[in-house]
Structures are given as C-alpha cells and as structure tokens.
Amino acid sequence: MAERITWIGALDPALRTFDVILKTANGTTYNAYVVRGSAGVAVIDTVKAPFTEEFLAKLEATARYDELTVLVLNHLEPDHTGAVAALLARAPHLQIYVSTRGLQVLRGLLKGAFERYDIRAVTTGDTVSLGDLTLRFLSTPYVHWPDTQCTFAEELGVLFTCDFLGCHYCDERLFNDAVGDFRFSFEYYFEHIMRPFRRYVVEALDLIEPLGAQMIAPGHGPILRATPEAYIQHYRRLANSRLAQATGGAKTLLIFYVSAYGATEQMAQAVCAGASEIEDVRVSLFDLQDGDVQPFVDLIEEADGLAFGTPTINGDAVRTVWDLLSSLVDIETKGKLGAAFGSFGWSGEAVAMVEARLQGLKMRVPEPGLRIKMYPGAEEEETCRAFGRSLAQHLTGQMAPREIDMTELLAAQG
Amino acid sequence: MPIGKLTFEDVALTVSVPEGTRIIEISEKVGAGITYGCREGECGTCLTRIVDGEGNLSDPSALELRVLKENLAGHNDRLACQCKVMGGDVTVRPG
Ligand code: FES
C-alpha cells in the first residue's frame, strides 16, 4: 500500500450492526499492517477473531514469522486483537508494544500466558527501531478506550491510529481517494464512538497534528492518503461544532419534566424559580411531553447541571425521560450535576430510579431527590424552591458544607 | 473506636464514619461523582483524588499499587473501592 508497508487486514462487507449499537450500511474493515525495516519487521494491530485465517495468510505472504520482531497493539478491543493469540502461538518471540493502560486488558486477553511474553508498556516519546525505520508511540487515551494509542512510522510519515479517524465502511479499494463516498460513515462513527470523549479527541489531535503525517492508516475503513490533514481538521470541527452559549461565566441548569396532571409541572416551575434566585446561574425549563428528545442531547452536552421531573406511573418514570437519559450515552456527562424530582400518588419510585441512572452516567447527585405526594401545597412549593436554590448553589460552589453521621445516612436510605 | 471524617468535595458533604470504612460504602449513598466498575480493585474506574488526609487511609495492597501504576495515577490518587478510612479527616473528589 506504500513502500515498506503492507495491508494485512480483513474486509467484512456483510456486517450491519457493530458492537450492538452501531449501524453500518456496507460493512467494515479491520485494518492491520506490516511495516518492514532494514533490521526488524513490525505487525501493527490484528483483526477480529473470525478473520484470523485470512489475516495470517496475508501476513505469511508478506513476511516469515522468524523475521517478525515487533507487535504493536494500539487498542485492545476484540475487533483488533482477535488474532493476537494465534499470531503469538506462531511468533512467541515478538516484542509486544502496548500503552500502560492497556496492560490490564492484555493480561485479561492472554490470561496465564501473559507472563511468558515480552510485553513492553510505552507512552508518548517512546520509540522502537526497525533498523532504518523508527516507530514512535503517542499516548492518546480515551479515543475511545483508556488504552488507545497511535503509532507513527517516522521516516515514512505514516500514522497508525486504530479506531481514531476510522469509520465503518467496507471497500476493497482501501484508499480514501479510490473508495466510494464514505463521508457519512466517517461522521457517524465520530458521533457515536468519539463524541463522548471529545475532550480527549482534541488532546489527541493536538498531539498528532504537528507530526504532519502524509498518510493516516486507521483500524477501520479507508486509509487516508489524500489530504490526511483535512480529516484532522474535520475532527476538530465535529468536536467543537455546537453553537457556543452566550452565558459568559454563568453556570447552566436545564430542568426537564413530564407531568401527568400538572403536579410535577408545578414542582418544575418552583424548582426553576428557586434556582433562578441564585446569581450567575442560567436556568432553562423544558416540557418533554411531546418529546423528540434528540435536540436536547446537544444542550445537555454543554450544560453544567440537569434536573429531571417525572411522575411515577405504573411504578416507573415515564418513557420520554428514559428516552432522553438513554440518548446521553453519546455525550460526556461525567461530573455534571444531576437531580430528580416528581409528584406521585402511591409509591413514587421513579425519582430514585432516575437518580440511579444519573449516577450511572457518572454525574454527581448531591441533593436527595424530591418527591411530593399529589399536588404541592404552599409549604411544599417552598421546599421545591429551596431544592432549586440548592442545586444552583452546588453549581456555583456556594453550597454551605454539611455534615452527617453514617448511621443517619444508612437510616435515611431505609 | 476511632471515628474518621470523610468529606466528598463535589457534593459538599462530610460523613462521620467508623474506622475501617471504605469510601465505596459511602460515596454512592451521598451522590458523589466517584464511579465504580469491578468493585474489586482491578479495573481502575474508581480512581479518586485524595485532596487531603491521605495519611489517614489504609496502605494500598500490592494489587492496588499495580492498578494505580497501570492507570498512570498521581501519588494522591487511590482506588475508592479499596482504601479504608482509619480515623482523622480525609477529603476526596472524583479522579
Ligand atoms: S471499581 Fe474497579 S478498581 Fe475500584
């Protein structure tokens, strides 16, 4: 595919659903590569397990096992490490280069055999020589796993990025200037795989851009040999695409609610009013009733705090609330402030269910959920306002520190 | 029995706890943003920054030390599913 580099990957044109959640209209590829230096031959990544035979056949057509010196694993997810065990069985002498965070996954993959192999943890700045060629490692974590890294074949100007800058698109013509139109696939892959980690995407771009790579060779989809820098720029646009809010330094709190008989709505309005009393917090209120929830995902991505109001119907929160919460896997929610409230007739378990989900999304949930039986009275409306004020104060860091005893905490949980 | 005070910075809350209490026993109940994966000291998900009082925590086991190292943890980071408050004040926030 280039002087000294051979593609030894696999085409998977029949694939339609990847990792359960991702759709692809025409399959994908698992790209793996051989890099041949004057004093060493490296294998960069492997393929998904069912394609092991094909991978080994391509490898054998390119190099003898005893010539191989290095195995680079840029990312340890099974779609790239499915042939590692088979390869190591034939070439147990390989030096394996993996990121430090990748060690624990590799240990899980190799089980008892882990100790037998020559495994080397690397980070940005580390290199390995293949004689006249050098492989330089760049630590680019969380695009999209903790272990992800890129490898640069310096003298050739080729950057191996695994999932980063890849996409699910299968075309045997391999190169971006030869394959069909894959622009949709490239963006779709970003939206669903990289977007939750866009902070890290930007860090990774900052790290790789100065390399001035002449070719970007990802682990899925077309190899980017024509204008590779355009794809780096496009990733930057995708990572920063939303219209910036005109909030200045203010914190933002979004309150979403669904109301069956108006009681949860009344609560939502009081929470909103209370939060709005605090300076430097911009509060927005949204009724999810007619809910196409997708547009809210963009707002939530930028928000500092989220509060969800839901009644309990048949022992559960209402459907649109779950729809919105399940859409949040596409964005980063870690560290945001979350809260739940709602009116109920009998049991009121919806509030705790939503809180658990918010915690599952790695949010902090400092104020215990607020539940009110039937309609809020005057006193309860004030409780709602106080709840709103507390949320806003948590956002601005003005919340007065509180102290409790563990026994109180356990008792409160029932 | 010595009593420790465990403060979760991100939710502005301090909990008095008996000696030997693990952070994991408390953090989810108070809604702190510390998250857990394996809960057995293997995955590193629960990496937590010890803002203050790291000397008041139990010493890390060999396994915790290895997981901290492989996750490139700073020297003030611990695994919330592993370390115990031994008394005194400890302040933490999500890592
Ligand atoms: S939750 Fe996995 S190490 Fe603590």
Ligand SMILES: [Fe+2]
């Ligand atoms: Fe992956």
Ligand SMILES: [Fe+2]
């Ligand atoms: Fe992948």
